[in-house]
Amino acid sequence: MAMRRLARLVEDQELKEKLARCNFKTVKDVLSLSPLQIMSTLQLSSEECEALLDRLYASCVPKYQSAFTLSQEEEKFSLSLGSNQLDAMLHGGLHAGTVIEFAGPAGVGKTQWCLHTAVRAVLSGESSGRNTSVIYIDTETAFRAERIVEIICKRYPESEPRISECLSKIFLYQPSTISNLSQILETLEVTAVEKDAGLLIVDSIASLARKEIMAGSSQANIARVNQLASWAARLKSIAQQLNICVVVTNQVTSRFSDKEPVITGEANEDEAETSFSTGVKENVYSTHITPALGNTWTHCVNTRLILQYDGSNSRQLIIAKSPVAPFAAFSYIIGAGGIEIKGIEPRIVYFVSYCMRFLSFDLG
Structure with a gap:
């Protein structure tokens, strides 16, 4: 709350200009000073200073709401993914005020899901009266x-005459460095309000962090954790304060785990393949893939949707983490009209086992 931008909280234009001249950007910048320092720096009277502090302190206190009000807002500000089954499982689709992650290997369709979601947000907003920009x-x-x-054109031909209008409602940033992305996120709250945005997409959150901060040394790991914590705080703040949906994509990494040492050569149908015993104990390792960026990032995500290949032309979306939905898997294909969700998968044992692996934490 202390990192909220002053530009959204202060209505008086003259006071805004004073805050800008003194390089005060967030609530924390002002509240870190004493009242006397604020009066002196901003040239305010005691009454004006007291009024400003009251407003800033009030902005830092979370507001309560009833469960009924919350349920009504979730129903009103949810974004459909285009499947009745999947939307019902997620209690309406993707909910405003939350961070949703699509994680999966390269080429599985993470960017296609982002484009699919962006199109649905723009088109559904036109008919519902909600924020329509992305x-x-x-x-x-x-x-x-x-x-x-x-x-x-392929999926919503009735909207083809309004293509230019739809494209004008998608605002694109293409940062190439960690510094660029951090600067964008710092000013994004104001931009989202100005553009009347209802959806924020980050594709991908892992790319720059893994490219510029190589894991290995303890200092590199600490730097990555701190950077991710900063980005996560900004994204969650934007989602909650502006009541918009935040969608991010994440890469995957390999994770190795130790099993109990076994005697090589024993007739163990699960571990050994030889028919004689050498009497030598060896450590056996298992490996599986898991979303990148580790424990810190995992706790910042409200809903995690895993994308994977299922060995055929179709692919799977797995609800691996959700505050409202159980484990479930849906098959989908990618066509000219975007994502086409086929239906819920019956292979319960396989995907539950797979999801449990994805919920384990790593430091990748």
């Missing part, structure tokens, strides 16, 4: 406007 942060230069056009 802010799209593309760290891998994977965004293609022509793909948006193709999805609309």
